[in-house]
Amino acid sequence: MTTQARRSKPGPRRTLTEGAILDAALDLLDEGGVKAASVRGIAARVGVAPNAVYTYFPDKAAVVKAIVEHLLGQVDLAVFSDRNVPWRQRIESLALELRERLTAHPGAVNLMIGGPMDGPRALALNEHLMETLGDSGLGAAEAARASYLLIVYVFGSIALETAEQGDQTRGTSEDEKIASRLKGFSAIPAASYPLSAAAAPIMATYVSTRQYTWGLHKVLDGLTGE
Amino acid sequence: MTTQARRSKPGPRRTLTEGAILDAALDLLDEGGVKAASVRGIAARVGVAPNAVYTYFPDKAAVVKAIVEHLLGQVDLAVFSDRNVPWRQRIESLALELRERLTAHPGAVNLMIGGPMDGPRALALNEHLMETLGDSGLGAAEAARASYLLIVYVFGSIALETAEQGDQTRGTSEDEKIASRLKGFSAIPAASYPLSAAAAPIMATYVSTRQYTWGLHKVLDGLTGE
DNA sequence: GTACATTTTGTACGGCGTACAGAAATAGGC
DNA sequence: GCCTATTTCTGTACGCCGTACAAAATGTAC
Incomplete structure (x- = not known):
């Protein structure tokens, strides 16, 4: 370990982290919907010039992708992997967890549906679904198709649900x-x-x-x- | 018919129609995606100043809603009402028709999911689904829930499908x-x-x-x- | 100490939705 | 057939957006 991998880059230390930017973006998303989650708004919230955000993400699309991954990463798939629990119940718990996480940030699901869900967290979710459906006795091909059907249902439901509520204030029961x-x-x-x-x-x-x-x-x- | 209901308003005759604006918007949507379907772009295409669009629609959201209704109106529900055809087949035909109409304009389904689908055409679709599902022997409450499930599936599928394809050119097979x-x-x-x-x-x-x-x-x- | 890489800022550009005021055009009442 | 009221469209402008560019500040490595 003669080479210190860390503490290597020249230039001023960063004043922010990617996570702080994502948190600010999520806050704005919650408070004012998709339109409030602008690059300029995010920058203002974290107390920095608008273009400073581009030090951390190449463009706004990358921020959106990171938010999606961040949210998907919040659900701990390992919790739903206990093979002592019947597979149907595991899937139901996971589906409910996803709904809870995503409806907590209305507008976030629209971001997901706006582009392809091809990040590692999305892949992990897909993998997990296929694995669980394999336990149900379905063959590999059927399990794959079935996991996509489930994804369509979960994200379609949440998308329609948040869409139908329009800009309704989030606090309502x-x-x-x-x-x-x-x-x-x-x-x-x-x-x-x-x-x-x-x-x-x-x-x-x-x-x-x-x-x-x-x-x-x-x-x-x-x-x-x- | 002594009273001519038409030809009553003062002021210059309109140079456009709502339909022309919607057609232009759909063309732009097809050619350049959601971002190309801007008010200014629409106005330019129909050869008019940007704010002239506001003579026909109160704001951009109204244009979007009208596009959604326009597309939903393109599917003739009566075609899928023949009770000699088994109800499952009627639903399948309708679902395929919807997919064809909506994937013909990628980006359009995102507009639908962006806001509540509460227009008359959407209501008619809902009514038609409930009617068809009533033929299947389901009770009224179950038919209602089932029709929503079908709507979630159809629009969720199409939304995810167009999302996964990103900005891929539309002509590809x-x-x-x-x-x-x-x-x-x-x-x-x-x-x-x-x-x-x-x-x-x-x-x-x-x-x-x-x-x-x-x-x-x-x-x-x-x-x-x- | 000097050179260089990096972060942040100031400024600016083009595009967006749309508000506002005014000009041109058309209808109905006299 | 003028007058007035109403409507359509344009010119202009405001504030927002994403983001490109150059310069200043700040840190590391030699």
């Missing part, structure tokens, strides 16, 4: 959201859309954990042929 | 897209992600019609408890 939706649905003309008007109380609950798990169960039922 | 994806997957380190590396040929086909219908069948299987 699930019951409040449902009540607010139901109120909006009262404007549906029953003459033109009788089934929708009648189903308004159900449609209001589309953004609930119950609907999420209900749909997940149907998907899993379809996968296991039952 | 499905086979070319798959080949390109497979090439990219060869970079997956088999040591860290053995299952994913091995499943690369399957994962490459995630963006295919086959995967889309495969997943749809699984969802429908889950819905019918088989």
Whole structure:
């Protein structure tokens, strides 16, 4: 160890870290939605000139990618790897965990869907899903297709859920959201859309954990042929 | 008809129509992605000053909403209402039609997911799905939940599909897209992600019609408890 | 101490959505 | 057939965005 790998670069020490930038970006995302998470906004929050951000990330797309990876990295896949737990339950727990992490930052899921999810964390998630589905007795090819179906369901659900809520303040409880939706649905003309008007109380609950798990169960039922 | 309802307003005649603006916006969306579909770009294409667009739409969000409705309006739901056709097949045909219409304009589905889909066309789609699922023997509440599950699947699939393709030129065939994806997957380190590396040929086909219908069948299987 | 690599800032460019005021064009009331 | 009210479109401008470029400040290695 004659060569000190660290402490090698010349120039002033950095005043920030990538993590601090990502944290600031997430805060802004939570407070003001996607439009608030601008490079200039991030820089202002961490107390630095706008272009200083480009020392840490080549462009804004890289920041977005890093946020996505950061969020995916927050879910500890090892927790859902206990083979003593039935595979269906492991998948359900993971799906619920993902929903919780991502709905905590509305607008974040839109960032994910904006570009390809090809980072290492996304890959690890894919790997984990295929591994778990392998335990279900599915062959390798079927497990792969099935894991993509699950990814579509999870991210599609969350994306639609946050989209339907628009810019609604984040602090509201699930019951409040449902009540607010139901109120909006009262404007549906029953003459033109009788089934929708009648189903308004159900449609209001589309953004609930119950609907999420209900749909997940149907998907899993379809996968296991039952 | 003594009262001419039309030809009533003062002021110069309009030089454009809402439709012309939407067509221009869709063209730009196809050619240059979401960023190209700017108000200024649209105005330039139809040969008008940027702010003239605001005569037809109150703001850009309204234009986006109109595009979404325009696209949804392109699918003629009546075609999928023939009760002589089994309900599963009707849903499958509709799902395929939606995918075709929306993947024809990559970036458009991101616009849909960006905000709530509460326009009349979206409502009509929901109504149609609930009606069709009613034919399957599901109760009203289950049919409502099931239709949302289908919407999540359809729009989630298309959103992920267009996202994974990034800014890939639109003209490429499905086979070319798959080949390109497979090439990219060869970079997956088999040591860290053995299952994913091995499943690369399957994962490459995630963006295919086959995967889309495969997943749809699984969802429908889950819905019918088989 | 000097040379060099690196971080941060100041400034600037082009593009965005859109607000505002004014000019041109058209309808209805007299 | 003028007058007035209303509407459409343009010119201009503001504040925001992402980011390129050059210079200043700061650190390491020789």
